Amino acid sequence: MTAKRILIVDNETRMRRILELSLRAMGHIVSEAGDGMAALSMVERQSVDLVLTDLRMPRMDGIALLAALREKGVDVPVIVMTAYGTIETAVAAMKLGAIDYIIRPFEMETVEMAVTRALAMQAVQRENSFLREEVSRGWKAFVGTSAAMQSLYELIRQVAPTRSNAFIVGDTGTGKELVARAIHEASGRTGLFVPINCAAIPAELLESELFGHVKGAFTGAMRDRIGKCELAGGGTIFLDEITEMPANLQVKLLRVLQEGSIERVGANETIPVDLRVVSATNRDLQQAVESGALRRDLYFRLNVVRIDVPKLRDRQGDIALLANHFLLKHASELGRATPRLGPHVLERLEAYEWPGNVRELENIMERAVVLCRGEEITLGQLPAELARESPNRSSSSVTLVDSAPIDGSLDLKAQVEGLECQLIKAALERSAGNKAAAARLLGVSERTLWYKLKAYRVES
Incomplete structure (x- = not known):
């Protein structure tokens, strides 16, 4: 901090x-x-x-x-x-x-936790104030001040004013659509931002959804319909989970990008479109190309600028900000006073691996607000995988290979300290010296790890 x-x-x-x-x-x-x-x-x-x-x-x-x-x-x-x-x-x-x-x-x-909590709340309020100013310049609401997020903000600022297509890569729940909207809103383009999830629409309907159709083009086509690409003319189309788009449609999309025009299903005439494409996937992009899930020629057209959205576990410093942000949001929606995070709750949140990323954190904070009957969120209002001790150790714990006494003595204090020191060294080695990652492996806060490093004089 x-x-x-x-x-x-x-x-x-x-x-x-x-x-x-x-x-x-x-x-x-x-x-x-x-x-x-x-x-x-x-x-x-x-x-x-x-x-x-x-x-x-x-x-x-x-x-x-x-x-x-x-x-x-x-x-x-x-x-x-x-x-x-x-x-x-x-x-x-x-x-x-x-x-x-x-x-x-x-x-x-108790004092330290109260101070940490109060400063986190203040950071949320200042971040929201910053975001209100950014929205007036075309930004959507982001929450996060970590180095990873600062790098993301800077990349968005650089990419947004250009006409270049962008490819957003990140795990499910990291906020890829939020990034896409920010790019559009800061771009100065006057057209619409039009999102479409390629995995959520049946393959036989996706072509009409993208390019539109004319009356009678197929059974059930009772009238002309404008497609998403045409609707996004002058603006931005966001193709989420594009690696799920059928290969034949990828060919047609490539032609749209090359020629700057679309052809509705069942029509013979082309319609010019001024289109900027922002794509996204939660898959390994290179593997998707090599496996054929994404055409290589389309990949080169779309991947002019690649934007990687960080996982929540890689931005641990933002967890308190996000948790308090979501508490405030859902308490307001329910018309309740905003509860505060109780003792040890933030510690558990920061130790968790967050496979569902920001979306999972928001769901858990919404649940906590619903279940909370006092002024404080307690461990009992968290899901079992967070409420139990050291929630992330089952999958990523550090183990010792030798359980024999370290120095041959039976001095309990010395043995505990020796084991603790070995675990810390093992965690640092496994995380290549990254203290935030090492702290997660050990199930402790970064501050606790820094204290232990100093106490045991471990070189870091």
């Missing part, structure tokens, strides 16, 4: 110091204030990403600080800390806009 500026507000010096050490260990930049008035002055002078404040303080307490921030229009997430006996005050703080509360006394792990 990128370092964020966090302001700690508490009149107890010792508590501020403890929180500061923990948050700095997480990689954040920390400022301190002894009461609400000092905090308000600091926020007015410098930008802050998160405020962590006690409720009971002299001069200006936490409630008054919240009210003052809102009055001045300072849009910063606030987490309040409160003693067990004053939960009602915490509820009042939430009504004033606090994003979360922590009951004292607390474990530092």
Whole structure:
């Protein structure tokens, strides 16, 4: 996670110091204030990403600080800390806009999780704000700030204004149609974006669907019909799962691309079309060509620019953003308050392999919203494959080849640490030094892995 500026507000010096050490260990930049008035002055002078404040303080307490921030229009997430006996005050703080509360006394792990969750929610809000600006320039809503997604955004920006055909490759559920729509909307083309799923339409009907037909062309053709290619004239046609298109239709599509015109089924005249084609498949593209599922000459016409959409497990840093985005979306649709991710839920989400990618994550978050009856998503509201411990280890776990004592001793602590160190080294070796991949193999967060590497002095 990128370092964020966090302001700690508490009149107890010792508590501020403890929180500061923990948050700095997480990689954040920390400022301190002894009461609400000092905090308000600091926020007015410098930008802050998160405020962590006690409720009971002299001069200006936490409630008054919240009210003052809102009055001045300072849009910063606030987490309040409160003693067990004053939960009602915490509820009042939430009504004033606090994003979360922590009951004292607390474990530092609780604070770290609350901070991570609040910053993830803030990132979603900022991302949505960014997307609203992008939509005005022709973008659709993407959620993700990982390096993989930044590369994808940049490629879309480069490809969109050109007339070049593009081929989108990615697993099911990664959002290939979203990428295609973004290319069209940022292209400046005035025509329609017309999607067609080549695998969802029977082969005998697909030709008419693509090119249209004239009355009487076949049984049931009671009137002339415009095809999708003609409808997309001046715009973009998106051919999803194009490797499922029959070979004879691939030949006709190639001719359309070469000549810039289409011929309706049963007609003798050609109709000129200004067409941009964006294609997609979830299959290995080279294998599809070699097996004959996609004609080689058509492949060269379509694959001017190849765009690979990353799997969800390759953009682990976006999981919190996406999960909170979908919680907000489906809670709004159901007319409910948006629940937050409970303890250990995000850890399980980040450890999961996500075979169904973003689509699977959205379905799981929708299910969680439907089942949630409180303010927090719990492990019990996740499917069994996520709720159980170490959900991804059955298929990709790291095992040791030698279970004998490491150094000959029976010191339990030493043996556990030695085994743990061996597992970490094995995971790093298997993942070619990729720490995100190694963390997934081990079923831990990247932060936990970094801590272990430092503790065991493992060179990475």
